[in-house]
Amino acid sequence: NAGVTQTPKFQVLKTGQSMTLQCAQDMNHEYMSWYRQDPGMGLRLIHYSVGAGITDQGEVPNGYNVSRSTTEDFPLRLLSAAPSQTSVYFCASSPRGQAGNQPQHFGDGTRLSIL
Amino acid sequence: SQKIEQNSEALNIQEGKTATLTCNYTNYSPAYLQWYRQDPGRGPVFLLLIRENEKEKRKERLKVTFDTTLKQSLFHITASQPADSATYLCALDGTGFQKLVFGTGTRLLVSP
Numbered sequence: 275n276a277g278v279t280q281t282p283k284f285q286v287l288k289t290g291q292s293m294t295l296q297c298a299q300d301m302n303h304e305y306m307s308w309y310r311q312d313p314g315m316g317l318r319l320i321h322y323s324v325g326a327g328i329t330d331q332g333e334v335p336n337g338y339n340v341s342r343s344t345t346e347d348f349p350l351r352l353l354s355a356a357p358s359q360t361s362v363y364f365c366a367s368s369p370r371g372q373a374g375n376q377p378q379h380f381g382d383g384t385r386l387s388i389l
Numbered sequence: 390s391q392k393i394e395q396n397s398e399a400l401n402i403q404e405g406k407t408a409t410l411t412c413n414y415t416n417y418s419p420a421y422l423q424w425y426r427q428d429p430g431r432g433p434v435f436l437l438l439i440r441e442n443e444k445e446k447r448k449e450r451l452k453v454t455f456d457t458t459l460k461q462s463l464f465h466i467t468a469s470q471p472a473d474s475a476t477y478l479c480a481l482d483g484t485g486f487q488k489l490v491f492g493t494g495t496r497l498l499v500s501p
Binding site: 278305315317330333372373375380381 | 393420421431434435440480490493
């Protein structure tokens with residue numbers, strides 16, 4: 275099992291460009307989520323999904339879109355990149371159930387710089 | 390306001406000693422609290438989960454306590470090794486059913 279796979283690992287964008295961060299898991303997990311990690315601020319929840327076709331907003335959703343058409347994939351779209359979105363992005367997945375009661379499996383992140 | 394606080398200063402200890410990391414929270418009523426390890430350039434890796442009705446949880450050299458009165462969790466690594474050097478994150482179930490909230494993490498450095 276590969277676990278949670280995130281692509282790309284690194285990306286540099288110009289302000290105003292759009293892009294999609296990919297996340298795929300092969301553990302048949304129903305719950306998937308996106309976090310961003312910034313120095314001194316910890317991991318902050320952007321969007322999450324409790325199953326295919328169901329998504330909801332986290333703590334910092336503005337500027338990001340998500341969709342969940344399959345159980346395996348949960349892409350994160352930046353609509354119009356801004357320097358404030360420079361960060362490390364992590365995707366996580368877990369089995370069905372309350373997030374706090376399930377170990378989260380994280381990918382190794384996408385390091386995104388917006389110039 | 391709601392806060393999860395972990396010591397932002399690195400904890401330096403000698404090999405063989407017990408490392409104790411603290412996670413304090415304010416204005417949350419978590420049913421669960423989790424601890425993760427994160428190495429540079431990698432994603433967090435799950436270590437332990439403790440429920441509100443559990444006072445203590447152990448796994449090999451790791452021990453977690455959860456005091457809902459003090460609103461605090463302690464994470465202990467006994468007989469620490471240089472390979473235990475990493476950043477350790479605590480997380481709890483936040484205000485939503487599916488919202489996990491993370492602390493900023495504490496960096497542990499174990500010297501030989």
